[in-house]
Amino acid sequence: MSLRVGLPEDEAGWVNCGRLLSDSAGFASWRSSLAGWLDATYGAAPERTTGGYVMTWYLAVPGYLAALLFHHERRVPSLRPEQLAFRMARPRPHPESIAVLDTRFVCLPDDPAAGTPAATVVPDERALAAVLRGRFTAHAARFIATFAPTVRFGRHTLWAAATDALDDSMLLAGRYGGDEGAGVLDAALLLPSRLGPLTSGSTMRPCGGGWTRRRESCCFHYLLEHGKGPCSTCPRVLPK
Template identity: 40%
Template sequence: MGAIAASLARVDAGVSWLRVLAAAPDDRSGWVRCSDLLADPLRLVDWQVEVADAYGGGDDNGRLTGAGLVLDWYLGAVTLPAAGIFHLDRRVPSLSPDTMLLRLGPGGTVVAVALESSAFRCLVDDPATDEAALVAADLGELATGLRTEVVEHAERLLAAYAPTTRIGRHGRWGAVADALDVAFLTGGWVSGDRARAAADARLVLGDGVGHLVGGSTLHEIVDDNGNWHWTRRRYSCCFVYRAPVGAVCVTCPRVSDEQRRHQATGWL
């Protein structure tokens, strides 16, 4: 097993809601190559409609819930492997849409992602430097590499996505920053070191570099029982609150700090 495949396997073993694979299986049923999806915006529209129907009962005004969730799920599948590997192994995989595939499940959810390219970046002291396409001199340079991979993929995604939705530019790029934050927090759950994962998120997001709308919002809160939890505040909106059975999520900027602490009381 190559270095990047081994890193992907570590991420895959730590999450239950998304399979993270180094290659798609021979049976490609339900799989779509990212570049093929982005080349046909009508497929993005069909995906939004499927999700809108699943969450909005066919009455999702403007498909905003569908558009918001599809954007979140797509970006989550791209950023989770990348941020997870960065956090766990200090490596950065290639995120080219040409070498990434998604598998869609019931209701349009993303249930698996495959990264076919074995190319990656790593630090100079990584034992797998002989396999790496690029070697970074320090962690800051590696973080820049991760940010570049994510932004370049996001540029292609959002260029295709913009004509299909009423979500504005700030909201679309806000979703990219949000996805990175979630991915790092997930990496922290896998490693058991959420404080270091939050530090990684701050390093990669900076103060909002280039298209990214802001820095990491990961922070700790204390609930009504005095227990501490990691959470965040979104830049973008998933629009789930618009669905008939929807509610404002705890990360929504509409939620006050007091409400957030109260909601966290029921968390594990």
């Protein structure tokens, strides 16, 4: 996913997270569009699969934005739903771009912009990680309050998906930045242990010269391809 500050003049295709979370009908429409794409690609999609996909995709919006800025800039942006938007791709209806609509951020004392009106300074990386975790958790709580009544997922599953969004995003930030190990270290800083309501600390583990992780949640993709079974990182396969 690409990132930008502010929306383009042509806002077609952009979805404001705050508006989406204000009415669960938006998620019903998203899942209906997804079901059509999945049906054309794999065959009929169960409700659990469309719910799992949308849950994972949505939580990646605040998670990936926060992880990239933390990893590369040591900054934490506003993660309030009203200050985030994403552009929906077609025909596969997933978020392909993210926009942050508030230019304020939290940073460290040595940030070049520390002391400017847009910056709030915290003393060290541990404090910065705590700000990120708190802002993401607040956004995830609003998502869960809207989305939970529309799916047959328990709260543990929903918070497990939120945990995955943070941990996955840090791994990807390091991988795409050319230093996967640095992303792993940032994930450990952000998720040093189970800090409720998140369901675990970072689950990174070495794998074939690189890094992978055990997911906390299931996306239910395996229900589309009968006989293939869950993904190798699924909690149904890898025990804690």
